[in-house]
Amino acid sequence: MKKAIVIMLTGAMMLAAVACGGGSSNSTPAQESKTEEAKPAEETQETVESTVEEPEQTEPNISEDAMNFEDYMAAATDTEVVVQGSIQGKQNYFVKDDQGKASIYLQDQNGGAYFIYELPCTEKEYELMEIGKTIKVKGYKSEWSGEIEVIDIETWMFVDGDYIAEAEDVTALLGTDDLAAKMNKKVLFKGMKVEPIKDKDNNDVAFIYNYDGSGTEGDDLYFNVSVNGQTYTFTVESYLCGPDSDIYKAVKDFHIGDVIDLEGFLYWYNGPNPHITAVLAQ
């Protein structure tokens, strides 16, 4: 009898394992399917690892040669483009519609700079995109509020070559139309003086959260800096450099009157909107 009970219990356990195994069928309700996707961290890690072990298989081959920067700039928006450059900066990784995505700043050795918007990749591929590594990307040229970028990426691949660009000093171009030619580049602003900015209670402070002071810790930081008698508003994009980043912490230590050098990427939003990534000692 004991044996019979043990056998039955063993059988029950086996059946339980089978029943919980998620054998897919057409009648599986959506919620179950979603549960299946939200695997524990360990399982997710395994999935990521297995993708990474075979990077060649996931890398599509882009047969076309990359355009040079001049041809890229001359191309009309909504046309297909192939560009190549080395990674200079990357925004954080997130999953959207079951697809990991990342936005990347690329630069080539001939002065070309590209913003790649929502490049589809796995988390591990994102980790492999170290600063300096080169990728080739096929997508569509687009313009959003003045920002020229590559979107709807069809394919991309790592290619040989490493390059880390020196930040270009564009301080003298601030306030001029010529600054647009430096869009998406890694740039440097020298001798910038921290000016007051109004917080939500109309007090003069060195920085605020959100453009009007309505935000809190974790939101974008905004601060005013001046050079040659002109004041400009710069941003620390929380998406690019979050509250744990050195630059985010550094800006929170700013004092009105500090003179600093700033490094960042020349993003565009209805005009220059530099996304600052580092403060350099004066």
Added chain:
Amino acid sequence: MRPFRKTAVFAAACILAGTLLTGCHGSKGRAEFAVPEQLDESQKIELSFWAKNDTNKTQTKIYEKAISDFELLYPNIDVNMRLYTDYGKIYNDVITNISTNTTPNVCITYPDHIATYMTGDNVVVPLDSLIGDAKYGLAGSELKFDGPSKDEVVPQFLSECSIGGTTYALPYMRSTEACYVNKTFVEKLGYELPDVLTWDFVWEVSEAAMAKDADGNFAVNGQKVMIPFIDKSTDNMMIQMLKERDAGYSTDEGEVLLFNDTTREILKTVAEHAKTGAFSTFKISSYPANFLDAGQCIFAIDSTAGATWMGSHAPLSDISKDKFVEFETEVKMFPQYDPANPRMISQGPSVCIFNKEDPQVVLASWLFAQYLISNDVQIAYAQTEGYVPVTTKAMEAEAYQDYLSRMGEDNDLHYDVKIKASKLLIDNVQHTFVTPVFNGSTSLRDAAGQLIEDVTKSVRRKKTVDDAYLDALFDDVTALYRLDQTTGMGSGSKEDMGPLPTASKALIATLVVTWILIGIYYVMMKQKSAKK
């Protein structure tokens, strides 16, 4: 500057991530909440309140004032606010915190999201018994503030917070989609602006605005840029158009009806006008307000909650002052197919409360949620944008009526475009509608917008939008948003899981047999020991 488009993208990502996480939070069931007899004012209670502002410092200050005023009335209750700038992040954080029983006490949210929160047992507090409580309910006898009665909450707005016949939230603010029109350009093109915009009118004027002069500039504005018609929210656009046509979107139970012949017809029309450049979207071009204010757009569709960004004298703007052009702005209802029978989508945040072990904490949460719909908060917050208070008590209050009557006195508090936007909704509450709420309704909404975005992009890239294209698009969007898996997930109801799988049936049978064997074995052992 307004939040970068990452907000929209991140919101979508968060919503999706949250949806995926929902399944694994398990159902750590709590006991159902029962209203305590009395609020224990000797008990120190700390509440967390997760709120959203439109990147608007005045809204932040109103929340802060509401909290301090409430704490003065109830000294034993402290409210800690956590501010967000988009609903997607709130949603994601709530979902994450359900699993650890660390949800906020009070939360600004949407009914669509609440439907997902409710997949846990007793996570969100049903409000009907609280609303009707004689002491602490709406206008209850023990309240320390002058709150609205149930009859004073606009019935349509309150009904929007009902899921499966139970009220799970209080409406907090209401808005709708409006069309902000450059009337000056419409007239310059030789047209007269009608009281109610029709689709035929909007498309015709938009195409007329594409004419260029000999220098290659658009004739109507003399600039190189003109996108006559831009829609901020393409999901709302598709939902509106389908509702106006009485076409399918979804059933109340969650059956997807989006992919129908009317949808095809709408998408072909959209493609026609996107091809000429007369129509674009926020995701493709940018905020409609940026183009409208610069004289580069004639019909800008956006929420009434974005009214302060619209017009020649908009108090908030992302473009530099030198780019503004002077024109007369009109605020009109969303374009209609049948102007005699207009339809307007109702939207705007609501406030829900989360269940906790201590009923005193839940009662305190309810009091604070209720305080948010008292006149002081409602009137102040509604004035920050083209919002509308959710109570007739606030709408009819002297202070609010005075505010409305001073339309155009200045370009700040009394900015005319903002007050026109509020009046648009106030005057048309009877024409408002909402879409069914069910677990999965957020995905369906995203899918509706995706159809318009994809069609618009495709024609800009010289692709042909025909029935074959639409067949493939419908399949792609169905798969992307898993719409083939949402069918039947009705409003908070438990879906039919279908017959048990064979393995499960076998498991149950085995367990039954095992218990029988254990029982027989037990009886045999008893008999054996009795014989001894």
